[in-house]
Amino acid sequence: MDDADDLPLRWRTPTAWADVAVAAPLRLLDDHAHLERDAAVNALALLRRLPADRPAERWVRALTGVARDEVDHLGTVTRELTRRGGELSRSHRNPYAAGLRDHVRTGQGPDELVDRLLVSALIELRSCERFGLLAATGSELAALYADLTASELGHYRLFLRLAAQVVPAEAATARWDELLDVEATVASAQPPGPRMHAGAPTEGTTGAP
Numbered sequence: 001m002d003d004a005d006d007l008p009l010r011w012r013t014p015t016a017w018a019d020v021a022v023a024a025p026l027r028l029l030d031d032h033a034h035l036e037r038d039a040a041v042n043a044l045a046l047l048r049r050l051p052a053d054r055p056a057e058r059w060v061r062a063l064t065g066v067a068r069d070e071v072d073h074l075g076t077v078t079r080e081l082t083r084r085g086g087e088l089s090r091s092h093r094n095p096y097a098a099g100l101r102d103h104v105r106t107g108q109g110p111d112e113l114v115d116r117l118l119v120s121a122l123i124e125l126r127s128c129e130r131f132g133l134l135a136a137t138g139s140e141l142a143a144l145y146a147d148l149t150a151s152e153l154g155h156y157r158l159f160l161r162l163a164a165q166v167v168p169a170e171a172a173t174a175r176w177d178e179l180l181d182v183e184a185t186v187a188s189a190q191p192p193g194p195r196m197h198a199g200a201p202t203e204g205t206t207g208a209p
């Protein structure tokens with residue numbers, strides 16, 4: 001996979017985030033399982049927005065492939081949670097993704113679809129960075145996250161490719177540039193905690209919410 005330094009994120013997660021995450025593995029895995037479900041749902045929801053001028057079959061193949069991967073990940077993460085004595089919680093909030101979706105240009109046809117694809121790419125990209133940090137911890141979770149990283153990296157690249165099919169490539173690139181800044185702001189503003197898309201603890205705190 002790409003080295004984490006190659007990921008085009010504009011705010012780098014401090015390693016203190018990973019320290020908080022691995023200190024509460026059941027809470028991390030629970031949050032992560034919900035995110036995998038959300039990712040599967042998102043991939044299938046995008047099928048309701050197929051561009052009219054593109055072959056549907058290729059989009060269906062691409063997006064169902066993502067959904068299938070995410071369903072697999074949901075199973076893997078939930079099994080790991082259960083094996084450790086945890087239980088999937090019945091409710092979940094995703095303020096990071098909600099913060100990104102606030103910037104989707106809703107009701108604007110191709111621009112809305114591009115934004116939804118680029119936001120999907122951003123979430124995958126940030127997840128790749130976080131998985132890499134977890135893989136580097138040497139904790140019991142390291143192997144799990146090392147295994148999952150390549151798949152999410154593939155999704156990130158796929159969503160970018162799809163976005164470039166909806167509007168001219170220059171327009172997609174320009175919007176991507178804007179949304180990378182948005183993502184850095186949203187990610188760095190999240191409160192700390194043992195969650196995949198949490199912010200980092202400030203120095204001298206434990207990060208416990």
Ligand SMILES: [Fe+2]
Nearest residue numbers: 036069070073
């Ligand atoms: Fe996944």
Ligand SMILES: [Fe+2]
Nearest residue numbers: 039124152155
């Ligand atoms: Fe993914």
